[in-house]
Amino acid sequence: MLGSVSGSVSVTSTPASTPNVTLPNDSPAPKTKNVPLPQKHQKPYHISVVPGIGIGVILLAILLQVVLVVLIRRKNRELRDAELSAQSPDNAFHQGHSWRCAEGQSPMFQRYSYKETTKATNNFSTVIGKGGFGTVYKAQFSDGSIAAVKRMDKVSRQAEEEFCREMELLARLHHRHLVNLKGFCVERKERFLVYEYMENGSLKDHLHSSGTKALSWQTRLQIAMDVANALEYLHFFCNPPLCHRDIKSSNILLDENFVAKVADFGLAHASRTGAISFEAVNTDIRGTPGYMDPEYVVTQELTEKSDIYSYGVVLLELVTGRRAIQDKKNLVEWAQEYMSSGEILPELVDPTIRDSVDMDQLHLAVGIVQWCTQREGRQRPSIRQVLRMFSERLDPGNGSFGEGMDDADGGFYPGRSSRGGAAGIHRNELVPCGGDMRSLHSSSSTTRSYCSRSMLLEGGQAHSPPETL
Template sequence: MPAAYVLVLFLALASLGSHSRSRAIAGDCPLDFSWSNISLASSACANQNERGKCCRYLNAIVAISIARFANATGRLGVPPAVTEGCLSSIPETLSLYGIPASASVFCGLGPKIRVSYQCQGRATVLEMMQSPNFSDVIETCNVPLSLDNSCKRCLNSGIIYLHHLIATDDNITLSVCRDAVFVTLANQGGNFSAVDMAACFFGVQGLSIFPGPSAMFRRFAYKEMKKATENFSTVIGKGGFGTVYKAQFVDGPIAAVKRMDKVSKQGEEEFCREIELLARLHHRHLVALKGFCAERNERFLVYEYMENGSLKDHLHSSGRKRLSWRTRLQIAIDVANALEYLHFYCDPPLCHRDIKSSNILLDEKFVAKVADFGLAHASRSDAIIFEPVNTDIRYMDPEYVVTQELTEKSDIYSYGVLLLELVSGRRAIHENRNLVEWSQKFLATDSRLPELVDPATGDSFDFEQLHMVVELIKWCTHKEGRARPSIKQVLRVFSEHLDPVQNGFSENEEGDGYVGGRSSEARIHRNEVIPYSGDVRCLQSSSSTSRSYCSRSVLLESGSPQSPPGMFSL
C-alpha cells in the first residue's frame, strides 16, 4: 500500500454517508463534549464549501472525547450497549454548540466516524500498547508536535505501524485503527497533548480543552440557582424582563443569572427547545448563554458574566472612569458587528428590537457585547412575533407608530440613537426631549459639532472622525426607514474612514485616566486611526455561525459576526 495513500487517511475522513437512528437522550451516552469551545468547528460546518474541514473537525472532536473517556475507563470507545445511544444523541449535543445535525449525516457519523475504535480485535488502550511495533510509534510521537517535521515523523511512524498491523486496504478499518492509535497516544501523558495530537492527526487548528470544570451549555436545577445567588440576594441589575443576579456556581466560573418576571404561557418543553436553539448563536459580540433553568413555574437564563457592566453605567453613572473617544468608537463598531450577524447571517434574519446602552455590556477588556434578546424575532418574509413589543420608547423607530412593525431598519434607528449617546454622553431623553430632537441644533452646522461631544472625552476626539460619526447618526435616524443604511453600509463607512491600511497607524501614550481596556488608551488627533486592538475584526464580519444555522424561534435574550466573513468567534 503506498505510504502517501495511508497518509491521506491519517489527515482526512471518508466522504459522505448516512445512518438512520432512533432518538435517544444525551444521558444514554457517556461521552463528554463540553471540554472545549468548538466555534471554529461550527463555522466550518456552517459553510457548504468547507465540508471536508467540517468532517475533520467532527472526527477530531469525537476522537478527543473518546480519548478522555479512555483516560477514565481504559476502553477504546463506548460499550456496545450504549453505541446507538451515542450515535443518536451526539448530533443533538453538538447542535448546542452550533454544529448542524446534518453535519453528522454527511460526515458519516456511525458508519465512518465511529464511537468505538476496536482495532483488529484490540478494544483497550493497553492492548494497543502491547501490539507489535507500537512502542516505536510512542517513541517517535513523544515530542511536541507543533513543528511540522515532528508531526510528519509521528504520522510516518503510524503509517508504518498500520502497514504491518493491517493486511487490508479497507478504508473504514484503516480509519478506525488510525483513531485507535490517536486515543492510545493521547493517553500516554508527557508530551502527548490530545489537542496537539488532533492538530497533527486530523489537520485541524483552534481546538482547546478548558482547564477545570466543564463549560458546557447546560440545564440547571432551581436549587443550584438559589445557592449560586445566595438565596437571590446578589442583585446586580433589573430590567423590563427580570432581575439579574451575580452567581457563583460550585462547578464553574462567575455567571450572571436573569430571573424572568414574566413567565409566558408556553410549556416547559417548548421553552427548553427554544433555549437550546438560542444556544446555537455564537459571536464574540453576543453575550454568551451558558444555560437555563425551568422549574416551579420560574424561568432563569444563565449568561457569561461581564466584568465592566453596561455601557449605560459608564456613560451616565457617577464614579465610573471616563470612556475615551477611541473606546467609544470601538464599542460602536462592536455593536455594529453584532447587528450584522443578526441581520445577515441568521436564517431567517433576526431583529433585536431593543438596542440601547443598558443592553450593551462590557467585558474586562471593554469589548462590547449585545445582550437582552428577549424581544428578538424573525424578520423579513419569515416575520413571526411571539412576544408583545416592549421596546424602550427613547430608542424606538418613529415609523413604528404607523406600521406597528419593527424591522432591521428599526434596529438601525436605535443604533443611531446609541451612536448619539456615545458621542454626547447624554441620556436618550435629555432636557425633556428625545436625544435626536435635542441634538439637531448641533448637527445642523459643523461649527457646533464639538459642542455635541461629551466633555468627559477631553480633547481626545478627532474632528474628521466626529464628522463621520455625525453623518452616520443622521443617516441612521432618518425618519423614513427605507432611507436608512443597512448595518453592512454602516460598517463599510467605519472601514473606509478608520482602516489602518488606508490611514496609517499611530498611538500616543497619555496615561490620563481614560478607560479603554483592549490596549492602552491614546489621545487621537487629526488623521490618526483607531487601532482596533491589533486585529481587523472591526473592519469585517466575525461570524462564527452562518446564516443557515441560527434559531428560527423567538429569542428570549442574549446578545452578537460580520461582512466579508473571516474572523471567527472563539
C-alpha cells in the same frame, strides 16, 4: 294450737337457727356467686382491644391516603414541569432545524436546579442589573465558575414567550459579540437564564452612572463597531435573518477588556420569508422609548432598519453621554440643533471627553448618527454600510476615505472630510476590529478587520442625508 304456733316459729327460724340443715343445701350457691367474677374482669378487656384495633386501622388508612395524595400531587407537578419544558427550553435545542448560523451552533446548555441557583446567588443577594424581563444576579457555582443569573420576576404569557424565544435563539446563535448563554433553570414557577459574566457591566452603567470612570473616545468607537458587527451577524449571517428589536445601552455588556456584546433576545424577530433582506411585517409594538424607530411606531411594520435607528441612538449616546430620554426630551430631537449646522458644536460632545476627541472621527460618528436616525427606514443605511464607513475611514490600509467611495456605491457617506481625505488620521492610528484584537492602535499598516471593504461591499444603493458636515 301451741304446736302450730311453735311449728310456724320453727319454720321461720330454721334458717337462722339450724345452719347445719341449710348449709348443705345452699353450699353450691357461694360457688355460683364466685364464677361470674372473672367474667366481669374479661368483658372490659375485650371491649378495649376491639376499638383500639379499629382506630389503628383507621389511622393507617388515613396515613396511606395522605401519602397517596402527596404522591399524586408530586406526580402532577412533575408532569406540568415536563410539559412546560417540552414546550420551551428542553425542546428548544432540537426543534426548528431551519435556524442556521454562519459561525456554528452553541453547545448544549446546562440545566441548573433551583437549589443550586439559590446557593450560587447567595439567596439572590447580589443584584447587578434590572430590566423589563426581571432581575440579574451575580452567581458563583460549586465548580468556581462565575455567571450572571437572570430571574424572571413573574411568570406571565409575555414573559414566558420571551423566555422561550431567548432560549431558542441563543441555542443557535454563536458570535464573539453576542453574550453566551451557559444554562437555564425551570423549576416550580421560577425561570432563570444563566449567562457568561461580563466583568464591566453594561454600557449604560459606564455612560450614565456616577462613580464610574469615563470611557475614552477610542473605547467608545470600538464599542460602536463591536455592536455593528453583532448586528451584521444577525441581519446577514443568520438564516432566517434576525431583528433584535431592543438595541439599547443597557443591553450592551462589556467584558474585562471592554469587548462589547449584545444581550437580551427576548424581543428578537425572525424574517418570515427567510430572505437575506427583511420584508416589512406587522407586529405588536415592542421596544424601549427613546430607542424605538418612529416609523415602526406609526406603521407597526418591522424591518431591520428599526435596529439601525436604535443603533444610531446608541452611537449618539456614546458621543454625548446623555440618556436616550433626558429631561423629558428625546436625545435625537435634542441633538438636531447641534447637528443641523455645518459645524459640530462642542456642547454635543460628552464633557468628560470633550478635550480628547478627534474631530475627523467625531464628524464621521455624527454623520453616521444622522444617517441611521432618518425618519424613513428606506433612507437609512444597512449595518454593512455603517461598518464599511468605519472601515474605510479608520482602517490604515485605506489612506483616503473620500477618494473612490462615490464610484463604489454611487452615494455620499456622511462624515467625509471636506478636504477629500482622512485628514489627521495616520496609517497606524485607529483600526476597527471584530473582537480578536482589542487595541485600536495597530503596529502594522496591513492589519485589517474582517469588516474590510472587500467583504462589506454590497449591491444596491441607500439614500443618504444631505451633506451637512
